[in-house]
Amino acid sequence: MKTATIITIGDEILSGNTVDTNSNFIARELKDIGIKVQQIFTISDEVSEIENFLKTALENSDLVITTGGLGPTKDDKTKKAYAGFFHDELVFSEELYEKLGKYLEKRGRIELLERNRNQCEVLSKATIFDNHYGTAPCQMVEQNGKFIFCLPGVPFEVKPLIKEQIIPFLKQQWELSFIHTRIISVVGVPESLLSDTIEGWELALPANVSLSYLPVGTRVKLRLTGTGDNQAILEEQLEQLIQPLKSLIGNHVIAWSEDAIENILASVLFDKGLTISTAESCTTGQLARLLTSVSGSSSYYRGGIIPYFTEMKSQLLNISKDTIKEHTVVSKEVAIEMAKSCQKLFSSDIAISSTGVSGPNKGEDGKDVGTVYYAIAKGDEVRTFHLFLPGFERNDFVNFVSQKIIETLIVWLEE
């Protein structure tokens, strides 16, 4: 099996200023064509450091991809390190300079700057892959049948380079074995109990198949990864392998192949032809974001209200002021009224609502940080739920609550 190492270059990752999302994207794309990422190194923008890790990576892997360090500014040293490591020199490419001119012209920048000129200096023995979304070209060096790719760091540029050029190139160069993955989502069983329940099954898995446990909020994802020479046979093998799980843990499984919670819900909503709307106070749009992050979501998602100010709850969703006065705004009663009104307002089959205190201060009604009520209206029925999540950071809180609400809805829909 072909293996890869990803090297992320940049002090902005090491200082915690930027989250590295490139590696995740690249790893996923490579996995899908049967290339196993063995290591990801995040290192600083120093020539010697880059050279060292190019060496380590090339010793261990068939493919090395570096991202970052190609901007037009002073803090970028990747190209120098490549030249040093491969005993090559940087040469100015008239062809690239012309292309860059056209690229900048399209964006209204007539005058080419000296710094952009530097971006057209490339290794003499590199193969160039055009960057259609930025000014730094992608270079590739081949050495002893291994490939080393030098990419810019901006995610908007990395993604199309990988997807549209590098992946097709690798598929053409190498005969790759297939990787197939099945993600099984289990809810309502703690990881340790789940592990006990399926221990016998797990121990009997064949050598070409591995299992991982990935806990996400209150859900545990079982990931089964198999490798093989024939895609159809591999898929069938995994399908057969998961059959015994149906009797072992079937009643706790909310999805046998989808991964992201929003995709699982989307499948169920598609299947049942149901529409949904959202009334979000404490999740402030995250439910809407999740529901609409699925392509085709306009067939089930009708829209949402974010009544952040208390008076907006009355004004937009007709929550009775008496209910708020009696039970306070963070209460199951308000959650229920929000869901019901929302369902009516958007004429949707289902509506979900959230109200809670994300902190850092107590709610205006004195409720503790971490208190959440949510409700789901489906047809004529409404159910309401309570969570208490103190100690969560603001965004973690919103993400956890949103995942949990969608999980709850899926469980209900699959009853």
Next chain:
Amino acid sequence: MKTATIITIGDEILSGNTVDTNSNFIARELKDIGIKVQQIFTISDEVSEIENFLKTALENSDLVITTGGLGPTKDDKTKKAYAGFFHDELVFSEELYEKLGKYLEKRGRIELLERNRNQCEVLSKATIFDNHYGTAPCQMVEQNGKFIFCLPGVPFEVKPLIKEQIIPFLKQQWELSFIHTRIISVVGVPESLLSDTIEGWELALPANVSLSYLPVGTRVKLRLTGTGDNQAILEEQLEQLIQPLKSLIGNHVIAWSEDAIENILASVLFDKGLTISTAESCTTGQLARLLTSVSGSSSYYRGGIIPYFTEMKSQLLNISKDTIKEHTVVSKEVAIEMAKSCQKLFSSDIAISSTGVSGPNKGEDGKDVGTVYYAIAKGDEVRTFHLFLPGFERNDFVNFVSQKIIETLIVWLEE
């Protein structure tokens, strides 16, 4: 200066299944107390691999933090690797087992499982840091004045362990030099032109201060990082250093110290005492998420509408059906009406609206994928803007558009 290496252990990161957010969090927290993260290694769940990288990390750094590989299930091998590397053995801790019992009891799990028992096996020479949010304890080994921390992988557990226990511990153990960072946000100047403009200034920076360029969407963040022995003097030094930038690029700077775009906007809104609301079609809640991710946002954010279905635009925001018919739903005219209605509905000083086609299919009105119109209503004035962003992934599209809308609003507010 003390240095650190972070090791992320887990096949779920290497396979692209999970984005590693722990390293980012840890790096930021360490930077804040003057510890420089030199390298981040993401490696697989193999005993020998973990031992190898513990060795490399300890050779280079004063502090090593590993995350992951401590769950109760079979795919977790970190503890074994630690025992091997430190020539130590794992011993069962009665005290931890008792604490774990209480932890699980609180969560309604009376019966302790054998696997959870395994989690109470720790290195004989380790110092234990209690994990208040999960079942795997955090262990610390000291060797030749260096510290090695073994943490679980779940972000909700990692964050409080780092913040509440490890950071205070390190501050107590080491006399750390101070790090101070200033982030200056520049808009309306391409990175290369910006770099040319401030080249003389940059070359004159003293040795204890470094500069990085971080492009984010259409904004470029200049990050100035200084180190020193006295915090107040260091802060004053950076303050003095950025003074010349005011005449060089001052008219392009939207913030001299805030970093995240939502925090920059929040400062401006706080300062001016303005309120805001959102009407989001193509950003589907992301503007609301950004606006409310700032602590204290309830003082300026009033709420939002997500009129995803076209008919909801008429129903909730009174967009005239004639306007939609004449100009289609993805048009500047609709964006303007959305912003105006939203401003009125929420009685806010400002309202922002978005309408566009995120793809993968063309809009229902035939508009191309990547087309965006957005509008900002402020007092009696409305301004409208157009973007065209083909080739973006669905979520990247939403993030880019949301960043850009907020950036535009800030520029307007600071005119």
